[in-house]
Amino acid sequence: MSSFVPQEENSTLEGKKKVMYARDSDGTFARVNYGSSVEEFATMSAVDEYEFLTLEALREYKKQQASPIKYFMFKNRMDLPTLCSIVGMFCFRVKAHLKLKKFLKLSDKILLKYAEAFNINLKELKEFDEREV
Amino acid sequence: MKERFKHSQYAHCESGVVSSMLTNSGLAISEPMAFGLTRSLSFAFLPIIKVSNMPLIAYRAMPRHIINSIEKVLQVKIGKQKFTSALEASLELDKKLDDGMVVGLQTSVYYLPYMPKDMRFHFNAHNLLVYEKCENIYKISDPVFEDVVECSLEDLTKARFAKGIFAPKGFMYYVKELPRDIDLSKSIKKSIKKNASSMLTPFPYAGIKGMRTLAKAIEKLQNRDERYVKNYLTHIVRMQEEIGTGGGGFRYLYAAFLEEAKGFDLDWHKLDESCHLMVASGDALREFALKCVEGARNIGKFDAKNIAKALVQASEYEERAYKILKSL
Numbered sequence: 001m002s003s004f005v006p007q008e009e010n011s012t013l014e015g016k017k018k019v020m021y022a023r024d025s026d027g028t029f030a031r032v033n034y035g036s037s038v039e040e041f042a043t044m045s046a047v048d049e050y051e052f053l054t055l056e057a058l059r060e061y062k063k064q065q066a067s068p069i070k071y072f073m074f075k076n077r078m079d080l081p082t083l084c085s086i087v088g089m090f091c092f093r094v095k096a097h098l099k100l101k102k103f104l105k106l107s108d109k110i111l112l113k114y115a116e117a118f119n120i121n122l123k124e125l126k127e128f129d130e131r132e133v
Numbered sequence: 134m135k136e137r138f139k140h141s142q143y144a145h146c147e148s149g150v151v152s153s154m155l156t157n158s159g160l161a162i163s164e165p166m167a168f169g170l171t172r173s174l175s176f177a178f179l180p181i182i183k184v185s186n187m188p189l190i191a192y193r194a195m196p197r198h199i200i201n202s203i204e205k206v207l208q209v210k211i212g213k214q215k216f217t218s219a220l221e222a223s224l225e226l227d228k229k230l231d232d233g234m235v236v237g238l239q240t241s242v243y244y245l246p247y248m249p250k251d252m253r254f255h256f257n258a259h260n261l262l263v264y265e266k267c268e269n270i271y272k273i274s275d276p277v278f279e280d281v282v283e284c285s286l287e288d289l290t291k292a293r294f295a296k297g298i299f300a301p302k303g304f305m306y307y308v309k310e311l312p313r314d315i316d317l318s319k320s321i322k323k324s325i326k327k328n329a330s331s332m333l334t335p336f337p338y339a340g341i342k343g344m345r346t347l348a349k350a351i352e353k354l355q356n357r358d359e360r361y362v363k364n365y366l367t368h369i370v371r372m373q374e375e376i377g378t379g380g381g382g383f384r385y386l387y388a389a390f391l392e393e394a395k396g397f398d399l400d401w402h403k404l405d406e407s408c409h410l411m412v413a414s415g416d417a418l419r420e421f422a423l424k425c426v427e428g429a430r431n432i433g434k435f436d437a438k439n440i441a442k443a444l445v446q447a448s449e450y451e452e453r454a455y456k457i458l459k460s461l
Contacts (some may be wrong), residue, residue, distance in 0.1 A: 004416070012251035018277060019142050021165065021385040023412070029165070029389035031144065038370060038419075042424045045367035046185075047251050076244065079185045082255050082297040 008037040012044060050077045058130055067103030068128035069094075072118040086117040134409075138235060138264045140274040140281045144386055147199045148173065150237045157235055158308040160209065169390030170320060171202035171326035172354040174383060177339050178347040184298070187368040190347065192383050196258030196299050200237070200306055204451025206320045209356035210310035219290050227266060229307055235264045235274075247275070247282040261442040263289075291297040318397035322461060325394065329458035332451065341455070344448035347356030348441035355437040362432060366425040366440075371424055381422065384415030391458075403457050410454035417447035 005022045010103045017033040024030050053074040060066030073083050084091045096102045097114075108122065138157055143149025148168040155162045167176070173194045180188040216222035229236045241280040242248050243256045269286040284292075294305045323440050332340040347369075354362050373381065388411035395404050421443035428435040 012249060014249040014251075015251065017279060018144075020144050020179065020382050021389040027392075029385075029392050031142065031164075038422050038426050041430070042367045042370035043251055045429065046254065046371060049364060077254055079255075081183075085296040085298075085300070088296075112181075 005032050006036045006038075008035045008040075010035045010037065010040040012040050012047075023129055050074055058133065061100065061130060062126075064100055067098055067100045068096040068125055069103060069114055071133075072114070072120070072125070073098070078117075082121045083117060087113045089113075127130075138274070138277075141276070142279050143276040144153075144382055145193070146276050147196065147258075148258040148386070150262055151199050151278060152257070153262055153274060154208065154209075154235055154237055154308055155203075159309060160207070160311050162207070162281050163389075163393060165386055165390035167199060167203060168383075169328075169394070170206045170324050171199045172324050172331065173202075174328055174332065174387045175460055176341070176343045178343045178350070178351065183265075184372075185368070187365060188350075190196045190369060190372040193375055197239070197304075206324060207315060208312040211306050212309040213304070213321075215304045219294050219303065222293060222303035222305070223286060223290060226305060229305075230263065234307045235262050237262055237271055237306045238289075238293060239301035240292035241297075241301065244288055244292035244295060244447050245275075245284060246288050246349065247278075247284060255295070255297055257295050257297055257301055293393070303377055314337050314377055318399065321394050321397050322399055325391075325458050325461055329455040329461075332455045333459065341448040341452045344444055344451075348444045348448075351441045351444070353433070359432045362435060363429045366429040370422045373375075374420065381415045381418040384411050384418060384447075388412045388415065395397065400461055403461055407454040407457045410450045410457075414447045414454070415435070416451040417443060417450060421447060 003019055013035075017035065019031040020034050021029045022032045022034075035050075037064065054071060057066050057071040061068065061071055073080075078086070080091055080094065084094045087094065097106065108126075110129055112122055115122045118125070141149075141153055141156075143152065143164045145164070145168070148164045148171075149454075151167045151171075152162055152164040155167070162170075171194070175191060175194045177190065177191040177192075179407050182189040195265055199210060200278070203209060214225060216225070220414065226236055226238075233393060239257070239259055240259050240261060241255060242259045243253045243255045245253070245259070245261075261276065263271050264281075271286065271289055273282050273284055276281050292302055293305075295301060334340045337343065337346050346442040351369075357365075388408050391404050391408040391411060395401055421440065424440045424443050428437075428440055
């Protein structure tokens with residue numbers, strides 16, 4: 001008995017191949033290359049979900065509801081707990097900073113923490129321009 | 134060490150790093166052996182812990198479990214260090230490399246530039262081996278990659294000090310001392326029996342019971358809104374197939390371990406039968422993943438009961454396997 005090993009296209013690996021254990025024709029296990037379209041779909045769903053959230057945050061920014069922090073959070077594929085942990089603040093605070101009204105009142109010291117988390121400079125965060133994204 | 138270092142590609146990062154590290158240090162331990170001996174086969178479904186707003190689903194033991202357990206089962210000494218300062222962490226790493234060691238690191242995939250961009254999420258428990266440093270570039274043996282890769286000091290430091298769930302805190306590890314002589318057959322038997330018992334736990338959110346609890350949670354998705362269902366189903370698949378070739382992949386890995394265990398004076402027939410059952414569970418889990426994706430692709434035809442059935446099927450194969458293995 002030899003196992004079935006999928007050999008489908010998975011564009012998310014950029015041409016690289018992963019390995020799995022499968023039975024040879026003589027019954028022993030070996031590491032073999034495989035490609036799975038199931039994995040590709042699951043990965044792309046997660047990538048697309050963050051892209052969707054990023055665009056949604058941008059729309060909310062244009063409506064003067066969301067702050068640039070929300071946009072950058074999703075752009076960097078972070079969820080709220082991840083961002084809270086990176087900037088070292090409680091989630092209720094970070095959640096408040098996702099609103100534009102609150103964001104405009106933030107000190108440079110706080111904003112710098114966010115800029116560092118997103119790997120951008122303070123100016124890019126403070127003078128966020130949606131036309132440039 | 135550097136000249137002799139041999140890179141291999143593995144199915145899973147932590148078992149791969151441990152296997153590669155020990156093998157390169159002179160103790161040949163295969164990846165299935167490292168995985169099986171440390172009783173790393175697992176299942177957990179913890180709806181109260183959220184990952185990207187989705188319940189935690191794990192198909193293997195917690196990160197660092199293999200590194201921590203291998204010491205005891207093999208009587209090998211592993212040096213382990215965590216850091217608060219990034220500078221100190223880099224200096225210690227360089228020192229170990231200068232001493233000719235290969236060093237394991239826990240990292241976040243998000244900050245590793247050699248990772249394909251679609252794979253870069255904030256997952257903090259990725260393991261890799263550093264085997265050499267040239268100027269400010271580290272030469273890395275990443276166990277899930279075909280070939281060796283490189284990473285700059287700056288990027289590697291970011292990856293080592295990423296924050297969030299499972300934050301690595303600069304964690305590094307290396308082989309300190311190899312055992313004189315080891316009696317593998319005794320350890321193998323003990324590990325198999327222990328792992329089988331833990332998978333048969335009555336606790337409803339772990340082991341085969343956990344798989345059935347997840348199956349029930351899937352059945353309840355039938356009337357939820359489209360986007361949630363799609364995210365839930367693909368989340369399951371990502372946890373299963375991707376985060377270190379999970380679910381199906383781990384079942385094949387364990388089957389390979391059972392096959393290898395046949396050479397150690399244990400009940401051949403029991404191992405053979407349970408090995409086939411583990412492969413059957415791996416196949417059932419792959420079928421389950423495929424059904425999840427089909428459901429997510431075409432929500433109109435989403436049939437929660439049918440998807441849940443495939444997972445229950447896998448749990449049944451595994452229950453039979455663990456009952457046999459427990460009696461080993």
